[in-house]
Structures are given as C-alpha cells and as structure tokens.
Amino acid sequence: MTKAIVIRSLGGPEVLKLEDVVLEAPGPGEVQIRQAAVGLNFIDVYFRTGLYKTELPFIPGKEGAGIVTALGEGVTEFAVGDRVAYASADGAYTAERNVATRHLVRVPDGISLETAAAMMLKGMTAQYLLLQTYQVKPGSVILFHAAAGGVGLIAGQWAKALGATVIGTAGSQAKIDLALAHGYDHVIDYGKEDFAARVRELTDGKGVDVVYDSVGKDTFPKSLDCLKPRGLFVSFGNSSGPVEAFNMGLLAQKGSLFATRPTLFAYIATREALDACANSLFDIVQSNKVRININQTYPLADAGRAHTDLETRKTSGTTLLIP
C-alpha cells in the first residue's frame, strides 16, 4: 500500500482526498519509484475541474522525481537506486508509484530531486516555447504573460540568456518585482494598465515578435494587438479560462499574424525529443543562467490548499507537494 491523492468526483479543491491505495509490482517496461517530491502544475487544476477530460476515479499530477526501487520485466536502461524525474506520466500525487520508462530521464548529480520535481514540466515548457515553437535569439522582442508564475520565472531568465528583450505581465507589485529580478526588462500590471497600449509604447509602436499567452480568456484578443505584422501568437494555457472560438479573419485584420496552440506532450513524445528537451533544461540550470524558485511547499495531504493558492493567484514561481 501507499498514500495517494485520489479524485473520485470533479469539482473544487475539496475533491482532492488522501487515501491508502494498492501499489502493484511494476509491469513490463515500468520501474517503481519512491518519490522525493511532486510538482504542482496548472494542468492539474484543469483535470480536477473537468476542463480536460479523464476517467474517474484518478490520481492527479504529471510531474515528479524520486529514486528507482524496483524494475519491471525488460527494463535495462534504468537501475535500482537511479535518481529519475518525469513530466508527462499521469498519477503523480502519490508517495510511491510505477512509471513507464518512456517518461523518465536520469537527474544529473548537481540537481536535487526537489529541483527536478519543480522544473521538469515548467522548464521543458519554457524550452520548447523559446527554442522550438519560436526561436528566440539576440534582438528578439517577446511578451510573456504571467511572468512571475512557475513557467514565467523560468522563461524570463532563459529568454534573457538568449539575448531577447523580455516584456512580462503580472498581477501585483510583489510579482512585478520578482519578475524584474528574473530576466524581465519590463513588467506590466495587467490588472491596472492596458497592456497592449503599454507594449506599443515600450516598442516604439512596433509591437513584439511573439506573445506567449497562458492566461487565455482574459488576455484574448488583446494579446494580438501586441504583435508586429506577421508576428506569432502562442496560446499555451487557460489560467483564466479557455480562449473562445474566433474567426480566422481576425489574424488577417491584426496584421497577417500566425497563431499556434502547442502542448509540451507533443514536443517530448519520442525518447530523442524528451532527452534533447530535458538535457537543454539541465544545461541551462547547471550553468546558473536559470534558477528554479521553489516558492511554496505543501505536504501531499494538503494538495487541496495548494490548488486553492495556485487558482487564487497567491503563488509565484514553482510549487512542490511532499509525500
């Protein structure tokens, strides 16, 4: 047996309940791990509320790190005692679990398991957004919404290291100050200011090359007004609710824009892609150009409180659940 958070009905944070669950031996192609930490992500909220669909009951969470304690049949690429982490394996909110090896990477010696659990999903997201969806380079001018969040603080530092001018948005003065200390050149309080008008001012009327928008409903379609002609709109989240259907003609009206709606899971779907993305993240963290801020830690049993704090915009940086 082990302890896990189980969701038996969709709803608010109160549906996250700690239970004793059976831990089977690892199946073929799986390893068993004892988790040091579990990463909290906004996607966990979407599954809890039912915005993203899955079958009930389920153990939420996609990200964690721990030590391999047993090997299933046919596993040769990992050994008992290995330090491993993952960002795409459903069922993370638990003390011990089985994971298919296709999700796993080995954590380098210089990186703690807690840091790995905090950064795999958010850090690999920053990686593909800045280096694959669009190639940020010296001279690029970008807008990144929710700059002080988990993905936001990593992306700001990484984009600065790539030589970009980095504009962010955040919802309070404390978050603005935090983002300014993590790579952002300018941070706009989007609760108080017209962020599109301010972006125009900051770019001498030109607009930015790319907008990274995880806020969704509340920042659309205004995010399109921040772009230069033929700029790229990257919609990658729904923190305020999903973007509603819109007429493609809007992209023509706003300047022949491009738009994409990516997910991390499509960018790490093969072993080669996962290793390349994870190694790129490990390299930038080990170079100290990107620091991982674990700003909130909760016992696994308090996952409901952690969800409340994330949804009510009380958190900044990354958040861990400790089994």
Ligand code: NDP
């Ligand atoms: P964050 O730590 O960034 O938390 C979300 C932040 O969004 C809040 O802190 C808040 O910052 C801002 N926000 C704006 N409006 C709202 C609202 N109405 N309700 C709640 N928050 C709001 O979370 P994560 O780092 O875990 O994820 C960031 C976003 O990126 C999420 O939307 C997530 O779904 C998305 N994502 C997408 C991935 C993909 O591949 N497509 C992968 C990983 C994450 P403030 O107070 O400053 O406004």
